[in-house]
Amino acid sequence: NAGVMQNPRHLVRRRGQEARLRCSPMKGHSHVYWYRQLPEEGLKFMVYLQKENIIDESGMPKERFSAEFPKEGPSILRIQQVVRGDSAAYFCASSPNAGSLRYEQYFGPGTRLTVT
Amino acid sequence: SQELEQSPQSLIVQEGKNLTINCTSSKTLYGLYWYKQKYGEGLIFLMMLQKGGEEKSHEKITAKLDEKKQQSSLHITASQPSHAGIYLCGADGKTSYDKVIFGPGTSLSVIP
Numbered sequence: 001n002a003g004v005m006q007n008p009r010h011l012v013r014r015r016g017q018e019a020r021l022r023c024s025p026m027k028g029h030s031h032v033y034w035y036r037q038l039p040e041e042g043l044k045f046m047v048y049l050q051k052e053n054i055i056d057e058s059g060m061p062k063e064r065f066s067a068e069f070p071k072e073g074p075s076i077l078r079i080q081q082v083v084r085g086d087s088a089a090y091f092c093a094s095s096p097n098a099g100s101l102r103y104e105q106y107f108g109p110g111t112r113l114t115v116t
Numbered sequence: 117s118q119e120l121e122q123s124p125q126s127l128i129v130q131e132g133k134n135l136t137i138n139c140t141s142s143k144t145l146y147g148l149y150w151y152k153q154k155y156g157e158g159l160i161f162l163m164m165l166q167k168g169g170e171e172k173s174h175e176k177i178t179a180k181l182d183e184k185k186q187q188s189s190l191h192i193t194a195s196q197p198s199h200a201g202i203y204l205c206g207a208d209g210k211t212s213y214d215k216v217i218f219g220p221g222t223s224l225s226v227i228p
Binding site: 035042043044045048056058105106107108 | 204206208217218220
């Protein structure tokens with residue numbers, strides 16, 4: 001059973017370009033979370049999605065950032081018109097549908113975005 | 117909102133020594149998670165604690181959650197260079213699918 005997969009692992013974009021980060025959750029996992037780790041800062045929650053639904057986007061910047069988890073295919077985190085401050089490691093995590101049981105989140109290796 | 121503090125911020129120990137990392141919450145902890153992160157890599161899940169007084173061990177790492185469920189400790193016995201990395205504690209809310217709020221991390225270096 002492959003773990004959480006993210007691609008690309010490294011992404012370089014010029015200011016003003018768009019960045020698309022992909023996350024394939026573990027097989028059988030229907031809950032996807034995106035986190036951002038800025039240089040010298042901790043890991044911060046961005047958004048929580050289930051298939052075709054955004055459940056909690058309280059950590060997402062209001063502008064330029066969007067996320068989706070379509071019925072088919074990976075979850076996508078999109079950053080439009082990137083700025084230098086978007087340079088960070090973006091991690092995706094997934095967890096299984098376990099009803100009321102609490103389950104740990106499994107993390108992918110991350111995508112390191114560099115904006116030049 | 118919940119905030120987590122970790123101490124110490126960084127730690128350098130000699131190989132073979134024991135060490136403890138603490139995680140303190142401003143609110144009751146419903147689910148407390150310990151992860152390890154190697155530089156430039158993703159997070160590796162270590163342990164999850166839910167009940168007051170709970171204690172779990174895996175190899176040489178033991179994690180405890182206090183009875184009041186506001187503090188957790190991670191103890192490493194006879195540390196090895198492979199234990200080096202950043203240790204993060206995280207907490208989620210009452211519901212099982214809540215987002216995880218992470219502490220700032222503790223950086224551990226183990227000198228051979």
